[in-house]
Amino acid sequence: MVPNGREAVSPETLLQIRNLKTYFQLPEGLVRAVDGVDLEINRGQILGVVGESGCGKSMTAMSIMRIIPPPGEIIEGEILFHGYVNQDATNLQEVVDLASFQPNDRRVRAIRGNQISMVFQEPMTALSPVRTVGSQITEAITLHRQVNKVEAREIAADMLDRVGMSNPGDRLNDYPFQLSGGMRQRAVIAMALSCQPQLLIADEPTTALDVTTEAQILDLMRDLQAELGMAILLITHNLGVVAEMADEVAVMYLGKVVEQTDVDSIFYAPKHPYTKGLLSSIPKLEDALHGDRKKLQTIEGMVPSPYHQLSGCSFHPRCSEFIAGVCDRVEPALIQLEEGHSVRCHLYA
Numbered sequence: 001m002v003p004n005g006r007e008a009v010s011p012e013t014l015l016q017i018r019n020l021k022t023y024f025q026l027p028e029g030l031v032r033a034v035d036g037v038d039l040e041i042n043r044g045q046i047l048g049v050v051g052e053s054g055c056g057k058s059m060t061a062m063s064i065m066r067i068i069p070p071p072g073e074i075i076e077g078e079i080l081f082h083g084y085v086n087q088d089a090t091n092l093q094e095v096v097d098l099a100s101f102q103p104n105d106r107r108v109r110a111i112r113g114n115q116i117s118m119v120f121q122e123p124m125t126a127l128s129p130v131r132t133v134g135s136q137i138t139e140a141i142t143l144h145r146q147v148n149k150v151e152a153r154e155i156a157a158d159m160l161d162r163v164g165m166s167n168p169g170d171r172l173n174d175y176p177f178q179l180s181g182g183m184r185q186r187a188v189i190a191m192a193l194s195c196q197p198q199l200l201i202a203d204e205p206t207t208a209l210d211v212t213t214e215a216q217i218l219d220l221m222r223d224l225q226a227e228l229g230m231a232i233l234l235i236t237h238n239l240g241v242v243a244e245m246a247d248e249v250a251v252m253y254l255g256k257v258v259e260q261t262d263v264d265s266i267f268y269a270p271k272h273p274y275t276k277g278l279l280s281s282i283p284k285l286e287d288a289l290h291g292d293r294k295k296l297q298t299i300e301g302m303v304p305s306p307y308h309q310l311s312g313c314s315f316h317p318r319c320s321e322f323i324a325g326v327c328d329r330v331e332p333a334l335i336q337l338e339e340g341h342s343v344r345c346h347l348y349a
């Protein structure tokens with residue numbers, strides 16, 4: 001991959017992130033939250049992003065949306081968005097590098113909440129507690145679409161209907177506190193989809209919900225994805241959710257994508273030792289049934305302190321296939337193993 005080259009891209013490509021670095025300069029030191037992320041998402045695809053806590057999943061999402069909390073900022077890299085300018089997805093806009101503008105630039109605001117929208121773990125992050133659900137969704141619609149208030153309310157009611165809320169016309173008048181957690185998350189999804197985004201970013205959208213509601217919300221997201229054709233960047237801790245939902249998977253470790261490929265290859269032919277470790281940490285049903293907790297493997301060691309930069313491959317202190325003199329000295333590049341399978345590991349160089 002040429003870092004700054006403009007090689008021919010497939011018409012399927014929707015978003016390309018290249019060498020993205022988002023750092024926080026704190027009094028305690030420099031946190032490299034995102035430290036050279038490379039990612040690709042195709043149109044209409046569900047990309048699962050997995051990795052242990054603190055590896056930079058949320059900061060990658062917030063970098064795309066340009067909503068990084070201060071003092072965090074993008075210091076390097078590209079976020080190339082190949083969107084359409086019109087709603088019927090025929091007229092391709094010029095490629096926009098979202099990383100190259102100020103967070104509040106007109107071109108970013110035109111895309112954020114419109115062509116790219118986001119759903120958070122906690123629905124109240126996106127909803128104001130003091131305004132009705134209807135006024136919040138219609139505002140999101142009128143901000144980006146050329147419709148009047150009455151039309152916007154009709155679109156809002158239609159979206160609430162699509163996300164499975166009964167009596168959507170009445171629900172528009174509800175305040176968020178009048179809805180259950182699952183219904184609030186449905187309302188947030190309705191709001192996020194009301195402008196027909198080409199990319200929906202969902203950051204642990206079901207982690208705060210019980211398992212039954214989680215299953216319903218995931219079903220809903222998959223149905224809406226099939227119906228509306230948007231791509232979804234789905235951030236989750238849960239490999240079961242990935243297996244069920246994702247077409248493609250990106251595995252992150254310490255601010256970098258260490259492996260990206262299709263969902264079957266991740267589960268049946270993982271290459272990176274970190275990916276293998278994550279997979280072997282899934283408890284097997286038969287072991288759990290026999291109460292055999294010893295078999296439950298986890299990856300050895302802990303995620304190192306974010307202030308400390310490791311030389312070589314950042315996974316080397318925990319890696320079972322560590323090669324002394326190489327892995328602790330040289331940073332591995334992201335290499336293409338075969339069509340559509342990339343890995344950042346010296347074992348394959």
Ligand SMILES: Nc1ncnc2c1ncn2[C@@H]1O[C@H](COP(=O)(O)OP(=O)(O)OP(=O)(O)O)[C@@H](O)[C@H]1O
Nearest residue numbers: 024031033052053054055056057058059060069306
């Ligand atoms: N507001 C902030 N100020 C300073 N550092 C931050 C801030 N938000 C995140 N970080 C740091 O950036 C790194 C990446 O965090 P991020 O929230 O992206 O992780 P994550 O993969 O989403 O984790 P989780 O699975 O727990 O949600 C971590 O080291 C974290 O401590």
Ligand SMILES: [Mg+2]
Nearest residue numbers: 057058059203
């Ligand atoms: Mg997170």
